[in-house]
Amino acid sequence: MSDFQPKIVAFCCYYCAYSAADLAGSMRLQYPPNIRMVELPCSGKTDIRVVLEAFENGADGVYVAGCLEGDCHFLKGNIMAKRRIKQAKKLLDEIGIGGDRLEMFNLSGSMGPRFAEVAEEMTEQIRKLGPSPLNPAYKEKKETASKEEAQ
Amino acid sequence: MKSGSKLEKLFNQGEFVVSGEIGPPKHANADIIREHARMLKEYVDAVNLTDNQTAIVRISSIASAVHVLAEELEPIVQMTVRDRNRIGIQSDLLGAYSVGVKNVLCLSGDHQSFGNHPTSKNVHDLDSIQLVKALKDMRDEKKFICGDEIKEHEPRFFIGAVANPFGDPFEYRVMRLEKKINAGADFIQTQCIFDMDRFERWMEQVRERGLHKKAKIMAGLMPLKSHKAAKYMQKFVSGMIVPDEIIERMENAEDKKAEGVELCVEQIKHLQQIEGVAGVHIMAVNWENIIPTIVEKAGLYPRPQIKE
Amino acid sequence: MIVAEGKPIAEVAKLIEDANKVLVVGCGGCVTVCLAGGEKEVGILASALRMLRKKEDKPLETVEITISRQCDPEYMEQLEKYITDDIDAVVSMACGVGVQFVAERFNKWVVPALDTKFAGGALEHGVWGERCGLCGECILYKTGGICPIIRCSKSILNGPCGGSQDGKCEIDTEVDCAWQLIYDRMKTLGKLDKLLEIEPIKDWSKSRDGGPRKVVKEDVMIK
Numbered sequence: 130m131s132d133f134q135p136k137i138v139a140f141c142c143y144y145c146a147y148s149a150a151d152l153a154g155s156m157r158l159q160y161p162p163n164i165r166m167v168e169l170p171c172s173g174k175t176d177i178r179v180v181l182e183a184f185e186n187g188a189d190g191v192y193v194a195g196c197l198e199g200d201c202h203f204l205k206g207n208i209m210a211k212r213r214i215k216q217a218k219k220l221l222d223e224i225g226i227g228g229d230r231l232e233m234f235n236l237s238g239s240m241g242p243r244f245a246e247v248a249e250e251m252t253e254q255i256r257k258l259g260p261s262p263l264n265p266a267y268k269e270k271k272e273t274a275s276k277e278e279a280q
Numbered sequence: 281m282k283s284g285s286k287l288e289k290l291f292n293q294g295e296f297v298v299s300g301e302i303g304p305p306k307h308a309n310a311d312i313i314r315e316h317a318r319m320l321k322e323y324v325d326a327v328n329l330t331d332n333q334t335a336i337v338r339i340s341s342i343a344s345a346v347h348v349l350a351e352e353l354e355p356i357v358q359m360t361v362r363d364r365n366r367i368g369i370q371s372d373l374l375g376a377y378s379v380g381v382k383n384v385l386c387l388s389g390d391h392q393s394f395g396n397h398p399t400s401k402n403v404h405d406l407d408s409i410q411l412v413k414a415l416k417d418m419r420d421e422k423k424f425i426c427g428d429e430i431k432e433h434e435p436r437f438f439i440g441a442v443a444n445p446f447g448d449p450f451e452y453r454v455m456r457l458e459k460k461i462n463a464g465a466d467f468i469q470t471q472c473i474f475d476m477d478r479f480e481r482w483m484e485q486v487r488e489r490g491l492h493k494k495a496k497i498m499a500g501l502m503p504l505k506s507h508k509a510a511k512y513m514q515k516f517v518s519g520m521i522v523p524d525e526i527i528e529r530m531e532n533a534e535d536k537k538a539e540g541v542e543l544c545v546e547q548i549k550h551l552q553q554i555e556g557v558a559g560v561h562i563m564a565v566n567w568e569n570i571i572p573t574i575v576e577k578a579g580l581y582p583r584p585q586i587k588e
Numbered sequence: 589m590i591v592a593e594g595k596p597i598a599e600v601a602k603l604i605e606d607a608n609k610v611l612v613v614g615c616g617g618c619v620t621v622c623l624a625g626g627e628k629e630v631g632i633l634a635s636a637l638r639m640l641r642k643k644e645d646k647p648l649e650t651v652e653i654t655i656s657r658q659c660d661p662e663y664m665e666q667l668e669k670y671i672t673d674d675i676d677a678v679v680s681m682a683c684g685v686g687v688q689f690v691a692e693r694f695n696k697w698v699v700p701a702l703d704t705k706f707a708g709g710a711l712e713h714g715v716w717g718e719r720c721g722l723c724g725e726c727i728l729y730k731t732g733g734i735c736p737i738i739r740c741s742k743s744i745l746n747g748p749c750g751g752s753q754d755g756k757c758e759i760d761t762e763v764d765c766a767w768q769l770i771y772d773r774m775k776t777l778g779k780l781d782k783l784l785e786i787e788p789i790k791d792w793s794k795s796r797d798g799g800p801r802k803v804v805k806e807d808v809m810i811k
Contacts, residue, residue, distance in 0.1 A: 176628075177632050178628060178631040178632050178635065181632060181635040181636060181639070182635060184639060185635055185638060185639050220597065220632070220636060223596060223597045223598055223636075224597055224598070224601075224636050224637075224639050224640040224643070225640060225643050226639060226643070262643040263639060263642055263643060362742070366789065388742055388744060388749040388750070390751070390758075391741055391742060391751070391758060391759045393741075393759050394758075394759075402741075402742065404742045404743045404744065405789075405790075405792065406789055407742070407743075407744040407745050407746050407747070407749075408744075408746075408749070409746035409786060409787075410745070410746065410786070410787075410788070410789045413786060414789070425789060442750065443750075444750035446753070447748065447749075447750050447751065447752045447753055448748075448752050448753050448754055448755060448765070448768060449748075449752075449755075449768055449771045449772070452748075452771045452780075452783070455780070455783065455784060456746070456747075456748075458784065459746060459783075459784055459786060462784075462786065463786050471750055518751045518752075518753045518756070518757075518758035518761075519749075519750040519751045519752065519753050519758060520753075
């Protein structure tokens with residue numbers, strides 16, 4: 130499965146992860162090209178509906194990156210995001226997509242290297258999980274696997 | 281005389297009354313009820329028959345009373361408001377009186393979530409105080425709950441109710457007891473007493489309000505078989521207070537059962553000294569055969585006879 | 589308000605397993621306020637159902653609409669244009685009232701997506717508590733504004749029972765004893781003597797026990 134290139138959507142808080150991404154760029158840090166970033170004014174803007182939309186439109190993984198706990202620009206946005214991610218994970222489990230395709234990370238604007246690391250971690254995690262059940266590649270993989278088994 | 285029950289007559293004679301308790305079995309054979317009745321009849325003046333206690337299905341209290349009557353022991357039928365509406369309750373009361381039951385104890389009943397049918401509907405059409413009132417109205421006003429007259433053969437019960445000196449809010453407990461007595465309770469059986477200090481404080485309030493003169497108060501006791509039972513009640517049974525001293529005493533005892541009997545006898549002797557306590561009600565759950573020993577050791581044997 | 593809670597998605601999916609196209613109808617009333625069946629929840633449920641079905645290779649088409657109230661025929665008219673021939677089932681995200689109104693109005697297979705819980709209010713954001721037993725004859729003036737019918741596990745009118753300890757109900761130490769609350773409040777208000785009156789046996793015929801109820805207010809009728 131090493132050739133599987135997951136599509137990952139990262140919802141990034143403007144005050145931390147988005148700036149950290151900038152910093153990572155300035156520092157010429159390498160991170161996987163699988164990440165598609167969406168800027169949020171705060172991780173507290175996380176909407177379960179939008180998370181689901183990402184999966185429905187072909188994401189193999191999604192993560193939300195917000196500020197360190199206690200450091201939210203809007204005081205408790207990241208705490209609320211955490212709760213919503215927990216609920217969305219449960220929902221993804223229920224419908225068979227798998228809650229482990231969705232994660233929440235906390236970092237600060239000065240943590241450029243950590244940003245690159247998170248992108249790396251998440252890409253690795255999704256690679257291990259394989260394509261989302263909604264991804265056409267998922268079926269191909271399944272078919273190949275059953276063919277191999279038959280042989 | 282309100283009911284002419286043996287219990288009422290003994291109270292009127294001024295005797296220190298002793299009642300026991302039999303929990304009916306979870307099957308359809310009553311031999312065990314009869315066996316316990318034979319064993320207890322010389323040692324207690326009357327015996328409670330529980331009504332699906334802890335919301336677990338058992339032989340009905342009224343049917344059990346029939347067996348107890350056949351063994352010539354006086355039954356006190358417990359009736360909860362959990363399982364029957366006002367139609368069922370009144371019908372069962374008429375039936376109970378028709379087979380010779382003369383004492384009824386009115387209770388709310390443990391919530392069904394504690395029993396083996398936690399998904400059942402609970403009725404609570406009446407509450408226990410309203411049931412007391414209904415019994416009194418049937419006897420004294422010759423009326424059903426709806427107001428219709430009972431033209432003849434009204435059931436004339438000696439009406440019992442329960443009180444819990446260990447429930448909260450503490451100060452309201454005695455007020456509520458007064459309410460029960462005003463509703464028509466002739467005798468009261470209390471929750472098992474382990475915290476004697478609190479019981480005494482409660483009795484003080486009872487005497488302040490003169491309630492002991494309006495109704496006969498029987499102190500509830502439960503002989504302990506082990507410290508484990510005491511610990512369980514302390515932790516998990518709401519509406520009960522078991523002081524640590526009692527648990528320690530049981531824990532340190534070599535012969536736990538003997539210690540339990542000793543403790544119960546001490547409690548009885550102490551209770552006899554408290555003004556307003558008219559008797560004891562011994563609830564020996566799954567240990568019915570210890571009651572004769574306790575009664576004898578407490579100097580309450582033989583039991584008094586009714587004077588003609 | 590009526591407080592409801594979403595059924596597990598898999599359960600709803602099972603209810604519409606034979607349908608190819610469903611209309612998911614939200615309600616703008618109570619269930620929007622208690623975050624169970626408003627526009628947002630409609631979006632989440634529809635998306636989840638589509639993904640679940642796509643995964644099973646039986647794609648589901650959904651149409652989403654949220655109307656002001658499903659318990660009012662006036663608003664039901666807005667639904668008419670969405671109830672087309674190709675809709676195989678309607679998933680109502682209203683309380684039990686809304687589900688029935690939709691089912692009565694349209695000749696379609698209508699299924700509930702929520703479990704209707706109780707009449708209550710928000711205790712804090714995200715937490716709702718039961719407050720009214722809908723008994724048909726309010727006695728709150730006797731109990732200091734605390735309802736023993738629904739907040740006491742046994743609906744005792746002359747409480748508390750023996751199981752009340754430390755202010756909690758015998759069934760669960762998380763549940764407040766309604767009668768402790770009533771006692772405390774009546775004490776604060778200096779009205780404890782009122783609690784000594786024996787509350788008579790209740791007339792339950794005014795509650796659901798008297799059969800399905802109806803309220804008629806002739807002065808506002810227009811037919």
